[in-house]
Amino acid sequence: MPATNYDELKQAITVCFPAMSKQLQGIARFVLERPDELALGTVAAIAGAAGVQPSAMVRFANALDFGGFSEMQQIFRGRLVERSVSYRERIEQMRQSKRNGAGTGGQDSVLHQSVSNAIAELGQLEETVTAKQFHAAVRLLAGATQIHVLAQRRAFPVACYLAYALSQLELRTHLLDSVGGMLTEFVRGIAPREVLIAVSFRNYSAGVVEAAAQCHRRGVPVIAITDSPLSPLKPSATIAFELGDDSSRPFRSLVAPLCLAQELVVSTGHHLAGTLEKRRAMPARTRKARA
Amino acid sequence: MPATNYDELKQAITVCFPAMSKQLQGIARFVLERPDELALGTVAAIAGAAGVQPSAMVRFANALDFGGFSEMQQIFRGRLVERSVSYRERIEQMRQSKRNGAGTGGQDSVLHQSVSNAIAELGQLEETVTAKQFHAAVRLLAGATQIHVLAQRRAFPVACYLAYALSQLELRTHLLDSVGGMLTEFVRGIAPREVLIAVSFRNYSAGVVEAAAQCHRRGVPVIAITDSPLSPLKPSATIAFELGDDSSRPFRSLVAPLCLAQELVVSTGHHLAGTLEKRRAMPARTRKARA
């Protein structure tokens, strides 16, 4: 008795998963992550994308009590049409609710509102960040001997992410916290070849502002991620990203700064890969001369 | 030059319709009425349903400048997969508004790609989270005597944000880290009236998984924010948010989980405000009786 709809299928996969072989588990993950592909692709194509042989896909279907791959595929196709009708309904609802004003059906309106907000913020992000400053920041990061990341309170998650992701690039990265109030002392130890990334939004936390100023005085480049050109971080910043945080919105989110952070990391990674490649292509003498 | 999307196809059919033969007109009507069938069925099946021969379907496709039936079918499949229209629209709007602004071209393509990615993830977020589980989570959070938030590595920023934002609601919130390896000991102290929010994505960090399992065994409600129904957090979760992380995308971001986190916080805030109001409206005696 195989599954008859997508939810049942998900359930079935979850149940069978522990008893599956490694390869079949891999397929299970793939299948749940990209259901659209399973609905429309051919066995060969899907198997290729999943990095297995077509026969493995059939074995997977059999493990779920289907007679064959095609039989399982029907479930995914069913899901696709079902979902598409619900989309249409939702879009209709949205149109109507728009017409009526703000009076939405209500249940998942909070959810929707938050998502809308986030999308708007992302749009704004793209407008405000210029390629010039962005690449300047990337060059700075890629050339730094060490990177220090500093933020507090609301902005702290951004710093967390940056510290984690940059260190994944094998860049020496330190997440500064003010545990024990040692921040001032620590900042004093930062060298001019290093970089500080300071993140802060209103109300700007004094510690971060002060540390940034201190670094600036000492000739350490400062990349600031903040919300306005009037931010107290601005005077200390070598490069400042001002993600105009619209205070008219009820709840400010971290979506935009985090997205920017990710972009910085990814681009820095690319940049590093590029320069590494170049160096490798260069003869040894030139390399030495450059260094 | 055949159509490249469903809207264009509709347009093309409308234009060609008058010049078509009777049978082809019949097919045109059929096709516009049941596009889902066109997307998934075989020529034979569709032709059968339309009461014509398979070759007629091919002729129809040819009349629309397609090389064959399959080529036309791709359009219908595309329509089926096409994500929520409203997001598409918004992305388009963004693109246009940018074109008018700084027409930089390819320089900040990384930036744009990241933003597009993020928007797609947000769209998926809205799909996957149901109002039911969302509100269950909110009720759980609003009713908890204390809230513990746990995450590591990549997911840690989410936990950070949750801890910060929930504590702003004057909920007693603790951010668990495994500093000093005291995690197990700490988890042992959590009471059943409290709640654990566990956040983890692949590769799932063992500490978080284990802590969640431990809580679950001890009867502590666990809200899991993770990426798939196959997550090891799932079995321990009272409520699990599975934000299907599409591994086909090059870089996974935290945008979706953070947005969800914010939604949870905001809704919990509303919920608390609502219940407070109710209590205030109640006469004192009733209030006592209830407690």
Add this chain to the structure above:
DNA sequence: GACAGACGGAAATATACGTTCTAGTATTTA
């Protein structure tokens, strides 16, 4: 270290599919 069992990969096979071709029919025009 050897054997049993399961697992995965690749090719072979049979099926089903889309496409094309041809013969026949209807429709329109001279």
Add this chain to the structure above:
DNA sequence: TAAATACTAGAACGTATATTTCCGTCTGTC
């Protein structure tokens, strides 16, 4: 009314697809 053109039905063809089977390999166990 006859001829010519356009259109359709049906079958046949070649291709691509899902499935199965077999053999090599790896793992876990005795």
